[in-house]
Structure formats: structure tokens, C-alpha cells
Amino acid sequence: MAMSSGGGGFLGAVAVLLGSPVAGTSMRGHTTVAVWSCPLPPPSRHCGLRKHSSSLSSPPPSPPFVTAVAATDSSSQISPSQPSDSKSTKYHFVVANAKFMLDEEEHFRELLFERLRNYGERNKEQDFWLVIEPKFLDSFPNITKRLRRPAVALVSTNATWITFMKLRLDRVLADSYEADSLEEALASNPTQVEFEKPVNWVAPYPKYEYGWWEPFLPAGCKESKV
Numbered sequence: 001m002a003m004s005s006g007g008g009g010f011l012g013a014v015a016v017l018l019g020s021p022v023a024g025t026s027m028r029g030h031t032t033v034a035v036w037s038c039p040l041p042p043p044s045r046h047c048g049l050r051k052h053s054s055s056l057s058s059p060p061p062s063p064p065f066v067t068a069v070a071a072t073d074s075s076s077q078i079s080p081s082q083p084s085d086s087k088s089t090k091y092h093f094v095v096a097n098a099k100f101m102l103d104e105e106e107h108f109r110e111l112l113f114e115r116l117r118n119y120g121e122r123n124k125e126q127d128f129w130l131v132i133e134p135k136f137l138d139s140f141p142n143i144t145k146r147l148r149r150p151a152v153a154l155v156s157t158n159a160t161w162i163t164f165m166k167l168r169l170d171r172v173l174a175d176s177y178e179a180d181s182l183e184e185a186l187a188s189n190p191t192q193v194e195f196e197k198p199v200n201w202v203a204p205y206p207k208y209e210y211g212w213w214e215p216f217l218p219a220g221c222k223e224s225k226v
Contacts, residue, residue, distance in 0.1 A: 091136075091185045092162040093155045094172040097148035098132065102213055103195040105169060109208055112154075112216055115161075128156035130216040133191040136177050143173050150191045152213075186218040 101108060112130075119126055131153045137144050144151075156162050159176070166174045179185035201207055 088178040088180050090178050091155050092159045092176045093153045094166045094174045095151055095153040096172045098150045098152045098193045101152040129218055130213050131155055131186050131188050133189040135187040150193055
């Protein structure tokens with residue numbers, strides 16, 4: 001395309017810089033007007049990074065908030081203002097036949113009286129008892145089938161001491177059970193125990209008197225003769 005000599009050099013340089021003209025006219029002696037198609041430059045890398053960093057600064061929309069509700073059985077919960085009265089107590093025991101416990105095993109009497117004396121000096125409430133023919137044995141068929149009757153049990157809430165007494169007495173059986181009250185735990189069947197006096201007593205001390213065990217019987221049984 002022909003250009004005027006006056007503006008051709010300048011317009012030519014601009015054409016080189018801006019690209020090819022879309023349309024134009026050249027008239028000798030007149031000003032030439034040309035329109036160029038100038039593509040927009042690609043976005044700079046700096047601007048792209050800024051836009052990207054801006055997208056990172058905005059957190060993605062959060063998922064809908066879901067409230068989890070745990071289902072509980074209200075019947076198994078106890079209000080702090082209403083304490084339960086049905087809490088049971090665990091009792092531990094050793095048991096053997098009455099002849100062995102009350103008449104033959106001399107160390108047994110000494111151990112019980114020594115413990116009772118120790119409790120009295122410390123103002124500690126008694127937590128061990130002797131029960132003749134205890135009713136709770138009905139729940140232990142594996143013990144009763146190995147036991148001569150009548151039977152006597154040493155019962156306590158102190159598991160460690162009962163374990164010691166089992167090791168000390170040796171010829172006894174041991175287990176544990178739970179009861180809602182002391183009366184229930186120490187309930188017994190009315191039984192009378194009798195022991196024959198030895199023909200020849202060779203020990204240097206007199207034989208223990210009959211009924212030495214009464215201080216260790218439950219309160220309701222101390223006045224009855226066994």
C-alpha cells in the first residue's frame with residue numbers, strides 16, 4: 001500500500017510496532033488515517049500471581065454444620081440431687097466346717113482377738129464377722145458340695161485381709177459376693193454347734209472355752225446360744 005512521503009516514515013514505524021493495519025487510505029497531499037488491530041498483551045505473570053494469592057487468602061465455603069446428638073438411657077442415670085440407696089457392698093469370705101474353725105484351729109481365735117484389739121485401739125469400726133451356717137452359701141454350690149456341715153464363714157469387706165487369712169488357715173475355701181445391706185450379707189440359718197471335749201489335753205495351756213466366738217457374731221446373733 002502506498003504511503004505519503006510526509007507521514008510514511010512515521011506511520012510505517014508505528015505499523016511495525018503495532019501490527020498490520022486493518023484498513024487505511026492514502027491520499028497524496030492529505031493526511032493518511034489507518035486503523036490497526038492491536039491484540040491485548042497477555043496478562044503479566046506478576047498480575048496472575050497476585051490473583052492466585054488472592055484466591056488462596058479466601059477460604060473455601062465451609063460445609064453445613066452438623067450437630068451430633070448422643071442418645072442415652074435416662075433410666076440409667078442418677079441425678080446428683082437424688083443419690084441412689086441401692087448401692088451394694090462387696091463381701092469376701094473364707095469358709096470351713098465349724099469343727100475346724102471354732103474348735104481345732106487355735107491360731108484362728110488368736111488372730112481374731114488380736115485384730116479386734118487393734119481396731120479398738122484405733123477406734124476403727126469392726127468390718128469382719130463370723131457367720132454360722134450363712135445363707136449366702138446357697139449361691140455357691142461348688143463350695144457347699146465340698147463342705148462339711150455345719151459351716152462357719154469369716155466375712156469381711158477387706159479383701160486383702162481375707163486373702164491373708166486364707167493363706168494362714170490353709171484348709172478353707174474362699175470367694176466373694178455382694179449384698180445391699182449388712183443384715184442381708186450376714187444372714188444365717190439357726191444352727192446349734194456342739195464339740196466333744198478331748199479325752200487327753202496335753203497342751204501346756206487350757207483349751208479355749210466354748211463360745212469364744214460370740215464377740216464376732218453379727219449383732220442379732222450374739223444373744224442366742226449356738
